[in-house]
Amino acid sequence: MIRIVLADDQAVVRDGLSMLLGAADDLDVVATAPDGTAAVEAVLAAAPDVALVDLRMPGLDGAQVTEAVRRQAPDVRVLVLTTYADDDAVLPALRAGAAGYLTKDTTGEALCAAIRTVAAGGSVLDAAVQARLVALAGTPTPRPEIPEGLTAREVDTLRLVAEGLSNQQVASRLFVSEATVKTHVNHLISKLAVDGRPALVAWAWRHGVTG
Template identity: 80%
Template sequence: MTTSVIGIVLADDQAVVRDGLSMLLGAADDLTVVATAPDGLAAVETIVREHPDVALVDLRMPGLDGAQVTAEVRRRAPEVRVLILTTYADDDAVLPALRAGAAGYLTKDTTGEALCSAIRTVAAGGSVLDAAVQQRLVSLAGDAAQRSSTIEAGSPAAAPPEPEIPEGLTAREVDTLRLVAQGLSNQQVATKLVVSEATVKTHVNHLISKLAVDGRPALVAWAWRHGVVS
């Protein structure tokens, strides 16, 4: 049985990182780096030209950052899946890149095995969210909730963007999705919604199935990407 090879464009402004990642990924039988790019502008042009299966993109680069690269790739080569690499999980560009349509996030302290596995998952249509990045999103959700609670009564506030909720989700599933994306456990969600923990598990399983995502971290990523969490 022949295994298809996953083509990768690697974008990072540090040559030693590009060389190291190229060697690491090239050692896998089913992965190949078809091209590299040293900055954001070159990354977009290279990705559009090469049409790889996955673009592995640094979050902070000259010219265009990872979020801007992701937005351009989604516009000009939407079939290419973007996997973001970030040095620091608390980088302010993490959320914009997720909203731009990145399929996954990893921090640079991830293992080589985990990186290769993430690339395979993203190439297959799944999503990957590093635990540190997920915690950052949870923190952002908490900050947003706190800011909302401190708005003075009667003061004008900008309306949040309308979330992109696909047809087929029930109102209770949307409530569950929002709470899960805020970092609540199944038990905490059950308490908030006044239902049993088993009911929450059922809602989460239905969400994973209906949204075609690979597990709870990918569910959180989907919620942030589509504006379910402000």
């Protein structure tokens, strides 16, 4: 069972999402919060697997909640919901270490799938959010920019991580151990000087290292 803390400042959204997620056999909303401060408190009290947080809330916004959760409860994965894909808070949340970003016009099925992916260690970027992140970070290059110092296996790992695969899924595709994939990911984060896995995904898309 994947345990979830849900934070949104609109009661109707909280209630609707709680009903939607509660209908899934493997998802359990263990706490809800009406603002960012309460969201952090709920995460610390309930120790969920995933924190599903709105990007704009009173008190602490989604980026600040992400930063606080990553600092105080690093095992909790943060999935951010945003109304507008061009919201300037998306990039700060990325830097804070959120594992995924979805717009609120996503389907219920896609939301549940994203929660499962994030809980399993993967990352999720809504197509609209992904485009915004790439635009914020710079214009994509027509051909891949592979910096010197990356091994062929690290590049393979980067491409699969950029597709949103978890370490376990990458290991299966590359026929290596999950520990080896984790080592590759850590090396990539260090070599590319990015701040965490979602930032690594954004780097790969920005530099054409996908597909």
